[in-house]
Amino acid sequence: MGEPNFFSLRGQIAVVTGGGQSIGEGIARRLTAAGARVAVLDINAANARRVAASIAGLGLHCDVSSRPSVEAALSEARRALGPIDILVNNAGIVGKTARLQELDEKDLDEVYAVNLKGVFLMCRAVIGEMLERRYGRILNVASIAGKEGNPTLIPYSSTKAAVIALTKALAKEVAGLGDVTVNSISPAVVFTKIHETMPKATIDYMVSKIPMGRTGTIEEVAALVHYLVSREASFTTGQCYDISGGRATY
Numbered sequence: 276m277g278e279p280n281f282f283s284l285r286g287q288i289a290v291v292t293g294g295g296q297s298i299g300e301g302i303a304r305r306l307t308a309a310g311a312r313v314a315v316l317d318i319n320a321a322n323a324r325r326v327a328a329s330i331a332g333l334g335l336h337c338d339v340s341s342r343p344s345v346e347a348a349l350s351e352a353r354r355a356l357g358p359i360d361i362l363v364n365n366a367g368i369v370g371k372t373a374r375l376q377e378l379d380e381k382d383l384d385e386v387y388a389v390n391l392k393g394v395f396l397m398c399r400a401v402i403g404e405m406l407e408r409r410y411g412r413i414l415n416v417a418s419i420a421g422k423e424g425n426p427t428l429i430p431y432s433s434t435k436a437a438v439i440a441l442t443k444a445l446a447k448e449v450a451g452l453g454d455v456t457v458n459s460i461s462p463a464v465v466f467t468k469i470h471e472t473m474p475k476a477t478i479d480y481m482v483s484k485i486p487m488g489r490t491g492t493i494e495e496v497a498a499l500v501h502y503l504v505s506r507e508a509s510f511t512t513g514q515c516y517d518i519s520g521g522r523a524t525y
């Protein structure tokens with residue numbers, strides 16, 4: 276008698292956006308280790324292919340802010356791998372770090388296009404198929420910035436708050452129509468390339484707010500995502516899970 280295969284994703288097809296590096300790469304690796312076949316989508320096609328090659332997955336160029344690009348990538352993923360069971364919307368950008376008076380409309384639009392419209396387009400492109408098959412798991416990577424609001428990060432914080440609300444609204448739209456769940460996570464700081472262009476003062480502020488006094492790891496985030504996209508997580512929807520070392524106050 277073998278051990279029960281808890282949280283196995285064997286036979287399932289997953290799509291991870293922004294999977295070409297950092298957190299998305301870690302999620303793609305974790306879901307593969309659990310048995311899924313993973314399509315790694317990224318605006319950086321070379322990185323998507325590099326990660327995919329190392330996990331026997333499929334690496335595809337995709338700009339999540341462009342509807343034609345989203346549709347082309349998902350068609351290719353379905354053709355090569357089959358219908359999509361799991362969608363992880365991880366692609367995101369920080370945008371300009373500055374106070375409100377120093378931001379213009381373009382700074383907001385740029386972040387909105389990737390962080391919010393990208394999630395909207397990706398969810399819209401898979402939800403019909405999930406409802407038809409009466410199974411699906413959508414996981415949106417928001418941020419603790421979306422709950423707490425970080426100074427000098429208004430576009431980022433507000434788009435992440437919108438992702439949390441989109442998650443709740445979509446989850447309620449599809450609740451009870453088969454086993455389709457939609458959840459989000461809010462990580463606090465996990466050191467990755469996303470911080471390379473951020474001023475040190477902004478990073479120090481965010482780290483100082485974490486009660487555990489440390490930053491998170493990619494592996495910790497990937498483990499939470501794995502649980503939330505597993506078959507076992509069938510009575511949890513519309514939630515935002517914090518992975519913030521205790522930072523969230525609600």
Ligand SMILES: NC(=O)c1ccc[n+]([C@@H]2O[C@H](COP(=O)([O-])OP(=O)(O)OC[C@H]3O[C@@H](n4cnc5c(N)ncnc54)[C@H](O)[C@@H]3O)[C@@H](O)[C@H]2O)c1
Pocket residue numbers: 292293294295296297298299316317318319322337338339340365366367368389393416417418419461462463464465466467468469
């Ligand atoms: N690192 C952190 O501290 C932290 C904290 C909270 C939330 N997050 C969120 O986690 C997610 C991943 O962050 P990360 O730290 O791994 O960042 P990262 O910059 O290292 O990786 C982001 C990936 O998304 C891709 N990407 C950017 N724009 C895209 C687009 N238009 N279409 C497709 N792919 C695109 C990039 O090429 C890159 O591979 C983001 O949504 C981010 O907001 C990160």
